[in-house]
Amino acid sequence: MAELLVLIDHSEGKPRKVSLQMLNAATQVAESAGDTVAAVWLGEGGADAAATLGAHGAAKLYTWDSADAHGYVTLPQVEALQQVLETSGAEVLFFSSSNHVKDVAARLAIRVDGGVITDATNVEVEGGKISATKEVFGGDLITRCTFADGKKQLVGVASNAFPVVETGGGAPEVVSVDVSLSEAAQASKVTSVEKQGGGDRPDIGEAAIVVSGGRGLGNEEGFQLIEQLADVLGAGVGASRAATDAGWYPHRFQIGQTGRTVSPTLYIGSGISGAIQHRAGMQTAQNIVAINKDAEAPIFQIADFGVVGDLYDVIPKLIEELEARKS
Amino acid sequence: MKVIVPVKRVPDTAGEKKIDDGTMTVDRESVESVLCPVNEFAIEEAVRLKENQGAEVKVLLMGPESAQPVVRKALSYGLDSGLQITDEALAGSDAIGTAKVIAKALEGEEFDLVIFGNQSTDARTCVVPAAVAEILGLPSLTYARHLEVDGDKVVVHREHEEGWDVVESTLPAIVSVVEAINEPRYPSFKGIMAAKSKPLDVKSAGDIGVDTSQVGQDSAAAVLTSFEPRPPKEAGTIVEDDGSGTAASQLADWMASKKFV
Ligand SMILES: Cc1cc2nc3c(=O)[nH]c(=O)nc-3n(C[C@H](O)[C@H](O)[C@H](O)COP(=O)(O)OP(=O)(O)OC[C@H]3O[C@@H](n4cnc5c(N)ncnc54)[C@H](O)[C@@H]3O)c2cc1C
Ligand SMILES: Nc1ncnc2c1ncn2[C@@H]1O[C@H](COP(=O)(O)O)[C@@H](O)[C@H]1O
Numbered sequence: 001m002a003e004l005l006v007l008i009d010h011s012e013g014k015p016r017k018v019s020l021q022m023l024n025a026a027t028q029v030a031e032s033a034g035d036t037v038a039a040v041w042l043g044e045g046g047a048d049a050a051a052t053l054g055a056h057g058a059a060k061l062y063t064w065d066s067a068d069a070h071g072y073v074t075l076p077q078v079e080a081l082q083q084v085l086e087t088s089g090a091e092v093l094f095f096s097s098s099n100h101v102k103d104v105a106a107r108l109a110i111r112v113d114g115g116v117i118t119d120a121t122n123v124e125v126e127g128g129k130i131s132a133t134k135e136v137f138g139g140d141l142i143t144r145c146t147f148a149d150g151k152k153q154l155v156g157v158a159s160n161a162f163p164v165v166e167t168g169g170g171a172p173e174v175v176s177v178d179v180s181l182s183e184a185a186q187a188s189k190v191t192s193v194e195k196q197g198g199g200d201r202p203d204i205g206e207a208a209i210v211v212s213g214g215r216g217l218g219n220e221e222g223f224q225l226i227e228q229l230a231d232v233l234g235a236g237v238g239a240s241r242a243a244t245d246a247g248w249y250p251h252r253f254q255i256g257q258t259g260r261t262v263s264p265t266l267y268i269g270s271g272i273s274g275a276i277q278h279r280a281g282m283q284t285a286q287n288i289v290a291i292n293k294d295a296e297a298p299i300f301q302i303a304d305f306g307v308v309g310d311l312y313d314v315i316p317k318l319i320e321e322l323e324a325r326k327s
Numbered sequence: 328m329k330v331i332v333p334v335k336r337v338p339d340t341a342g343e344k345k346i347d348d349g350t351m352t353v354d355r356e357s358v359e360s361v362l363c364p365v366n367e368f369a370i371e372e373a374v375r376l377k378e379n380q381g382a383e384v385k386v387l388l389m390g391p392e393s394a395q396p397v398v399r400k401a402l403s404y405g406l407d408s409g410l411q412i413t414d415e416a417l418a419g420s421d422a423i424g425t426a427k428v429i430a431k432a433l434e435g436e437e438f439d440l441v442i443f444g445n446q447s448t449d450a451r452t453c454v455v456p457a458a459v460a461e462i463l464g465l466p467s468l469t470y471a472r473h474l475e476v477d478g479d480k481v482v483v484h485r486e487h488e489e490g491w492d493v494v495e496s497t498l499p500a501i502v503s504v505v506e507a508i509n510e511p512r513y514p515s516f517k518g519i520m521a522a523k524s525k526p527l528d529v530k531s532a533g534d535i536g537v538d539t540s541q542v543g544q545d546s547a548a549a550v551l552t553s554f555e556p557r558p559p560k561e562a563g564t565i566v567e568d569d570g571s572g573t574a575a576s577q578l579a580d581w582m583a584s585k586k587f588v
Contacts, residue, residue, distance in 0.1 A: 011489065073485075073494050074457065074467055099445070099453070099470045099487050106457035107467065109423055115548025116422060116454050131552065136450050138340045143554040151548040188466040188496035196490035203488055209587065233587065244507075251472070251507035252486060257340060257448055258365060258506050260488070266587050276341055287585060288563075289578065295567075302560050305581050309568025317575035325579060325588045 003038045003060065003088045004030045007081065007104070008053065009096040013045035017206040018096045020056045021162040025123055026094050027057035032125050038062060039172065040084055040093075042077050043069035047174060054172040056164065061172040062088075064179050068186075074100070075185035078107045083179055085112055085152065092130055094123075097156035097261075098205075105154045114152030117145050119261065121161045121284060130155055138257055138280040158284075159205040160263035196250065201227075204253060207236035209266045210285070212255055213248075214240035214278075216271020216292065216311060220248040225315050226270065232322050238262060238282075240272045256281035270311040274299025291315065328382040328476070329438045332373050333429055333459075334366040334401050336394040337449040362397045365444030368504045370404045371511040372474055373442055380476065383407050385436065389417060389428050395527075402522035403514035409527035410436070416532050419544025422450070426458035431537045432530075433463060440481065443503035445470050453503075460501035468494055469503040 006026045008019045019039075026037045039058035041049065046063030053061055064080045081104065085093065093108075095101050097119045109116045120132035130153045131146045147153045204210050211233065213226040223237070230237045239249040241256055255262055257280040267285035272278060274290070274297055282288070283302055290303040291311050300306045307314050338358040376382035386401040388394060389412040398409040412432050420428065433441060443456040453469075460467035472491055473484035479498045484491040486505050514522075532539050540546065564581065568574035582588050 073492075073496070078461075100485065100492075102453045103457035103467055103469055106422075106426075106454040107461035109454075109548070110426070110458050110461040113548075114423075115550075116452065116458075117549050118452050118454065135557075137338065138448075139557055141554050142557055144552045145549055146552050148546075148548050148550055184464060188468065188494055188500075190492045190494050192493045194484070194490040194493065205488060251505070252488065252490070257451070258446070266582075266585070280340070283557075287587075289582075295565075300563075300565060303565070304563040305578060306563060306565040307568055307574045307578055308565060309574055313570065314568050314575050314578075317572045318578055321576050321579035322582070322588055325583055 002035045003090045004035045005084065005088065005090045005093040006037060006039050006058070007093060007095040007101065008039050008041045008049070009098060009101060010041065010043065010045070010049070013048060015049055015052060016096065017164060018157065018159045020164040021160065022094045022096065022157045023053065023057040024165045025157055025162045027167060029123060029125055029130070033128070036060065038088065038090070040081065042080050043067070050174055051171055054169045055166050057167045057169055058172045059169065061174045062177050063174060064177045066179070068181060071190055072186050073188040073190060074103045074107060075188075076179070076181055077104045078111065079181060079185050080177060080179045081108050082111050084177060092153045092155065094155050094157050097158050102156060105156060109152070109154055112152045114154045115147045116154045116156070118156035119158045120155055121158050123155060123157065129153065135284070138276045139283050140276075158261065158263065196252070201230060202234070202236045204236035204238045204255065204260055204262050207262070207264055209233045209235035209268070210238050210255070210262050210264045210282070211235045211268045211270075212238035212240065212272065213243055213270050214272030215242035215246070217243065217248065222271070223249055225312070229268070229315055229319055232319055232326070240278050269299055270315060272299055273297045274302065328376065328380055328440065330373050330376055330382045330384045331387055331433065331436060331438045331441045332366070332369050332384060332401065332406065333387045333441065333443055334370070334397065335363045335444075335447045336360050336388065336390050336397040337363045337447055340448050360394070360397070362400045363444055363447045365446055365448060365506065366401070367511040368506050368508055369442040369444050370401055370406065371509045372504055374405050374512075375509070376440075376476060377405065385410060387429065387432055388412070389425060389432070391418070398527060399522045400514075402525045402527070403519045404512070405518050406525070408525055411527065411529045412532065412535060413529055414532035414539070416539035416543045419547065420542050421547035421549045422452045422454035423458055423548050424542040424546060426455045426462060427542055428532065428537055429455065430459045430462035431535045433459065435535055439498040440476065441501045443469075443501070445503040445505045456501055456503040463501070466496040466500045468496060468500055471502050471504045472507040474502060474504065474508065
């Protein structure tokens with residue numbers, strides 16, 4: 001019986017939602033292959049998260065309890081994972097498809113002779129290997145990829161591709177890992193971390209609802225209306241590139257081909273035309289709402305519910321209606 | 328200072344793309360191909376280093392002969408020279424295979440800094456820059472939204488979901504940039520004309536010492552097995568706002584029916 005490794009993406013001592021979703025994906029894969037799931041926590045605080053990880057499917061937890069894991073760029077995590085892969089004999093590693101983690105996987109692939117697939121929206125076992133679903137070319141094509149024989153399988157899982165499911169598992173066996181870093185791994189120091197956050201709003205990659213605004217807002221102040229709607233729904237706030245380019249909202253909230261990919265249960269786009277580069281980042285949303293004054297806007301082609309109208313008329317009324325239904 | 332900018336030819340996102348059923352690779356001749364737009368940000372950063380610090384900049388592309396216009400396009404922004412790696416044996420390489428070739432090409436060059444795009448717009452793997460850095464044993468300072476070079480020191484603000492990390496390292500180093508880093512200029516007419524006569528080397532896999540049994544489609548670690556076009560979406564409900572507020576109320580009803588409220 002082999003181990004299937006899941007690299008836990010965490011922030012402020014807590015696993016990110018995508019980590020619990022990956023544990024669910026891994027649990028399903030492990031069941032069909034007769035394997036067990038082992039979580040890997042790099043950085044401080046792993047032991048405190050053990051119970052949560054166990055409850056979501058981890059039978060084992062490898063932790064490297066050291067601030068060095070994120071104190072230098074990428075390589076400490078690569079060296080730790082290489083060590084865990086070698087000692088556990090695992091062939092498969094799941095990781096979150098966030099920017100910095102993809103780098104860890106890329107460098108690791110070179111060290112352990114692996115292949116990398118990122119942003120998988122589904123994973124299955126076929127012929128004893130992982131088969132992953134991935135969208136390419138702005139989402140126009142949906143591909144299935146697998147790995148060549150004998151390669152380590154490094155699989156980047158997309159956010160919100162799997163639900164969070166409690167398996168009722170108990171505390172995992174905790175294995176503490178000690179890594180002595182090479183000199184190279186300590187060559188590029190992280191001197192500070194600038195956290196900008198989205199205030200109290202959920203991260204758009206994790207949020208169940210995302211409300212986003214585009215050029216149709218007309219100005220920066222328009223985002224106050226978008227934020228107001230988001231807050232009624234407990235949603236995250238996103239933007240089109242036209243809006244981030246104009247400086248109305250920070251780039252890290254951009255949704256699309258060159259921004260974040262979001263897959264919420266509900267996406268509400270206002271004043272956004274729905275260019276393919278924008279759709280590439282949101283069309284896997286389960287439900288899409290569009291508010292746009294141009295009935296011909298391409299976003300209506302993928303909308304489950306569309307309102308043709310001026311967003312400055314529609315959104316304030318929508319907020320009223322939603323608040324009335326809440327109370 | 329010597330800077331190298333690796334650029335990729337990609338199918339225009341807004342164009343129609345086909346994958347060749349037989350070879351399971353993109354039929355790149357069937358669609359309009361362009362310089363990957365993300366690379367324009369890398370080129371802009373390199374041009375600024377040229378203007379401010381006298382950097383000498385070479386553009387590097389791995390791709391078929393027909394991709395040469397993309398190298399010339401990159402040169403038209405004012406870069407100094409080009410290197411194209413072209414070989415039948417490289418067709419169908421995956422991201423790791425591509426990284427191996429680019430790393431080999433870089434081994435034969437002198438450089439202080441390599442500036443990648445953080446991703447390519449077609450497959451968006453974001454794997455090549457860090458994999459190249461690993462092969463060459465260099466730091467990978469990727470997702471730069473800000474880049475500063477001072478002597479042999481480089482400071483990068485690496486963008487992530489919550490903000491950015493400020494990191495520093497010594498040169499030589501590998502960086503990749505995100506589109507928040509700058510506003511790329513357009514090539515000037517003079518630049519476009521000058522690009523035609525800039526030195527451009529074309530080399531084969533063998534010329535740069537790539538072991539062709541390690542790269543190309545047959546040695547890819549990640550393999551495409553099937554693909555399909557995105558299934559069309561069923562038409563949704565579209566209502567028109569007539570100013571009475573009915574549309575907002577219908578939308579709220581729909582949201583309530585789906586339990587979003
Ligand atoms: C390489 C590349 C990468 C890109 N990456 C991204 C990306 O990651 N994300 C992204 O979003 N875009 C991206 N783009 C840009 C994309 O092509 C579009 O230009 C962009 O998405 C347009 O943004 P928009 O919909 O806000 O603006 P527009 O296309 O200008 O649409 C504005 C819409 O607002 C509507 N409108 C105006 N006023 C009102 C009103 N009062 N009420 C209601 N509706 C109104 C209009 O009818 C219009 O449909 C990229 C482009 C390229 C070339
Ligand atoms: N065939 C190629 N030739 C040169 N550079 C490339 C090639 N493929 C990818 N790159 C570089 O690697 C970056 C990231 O691409 P990717 O990892 O494919 O998303 C791109 O922006 C380019 O700078």
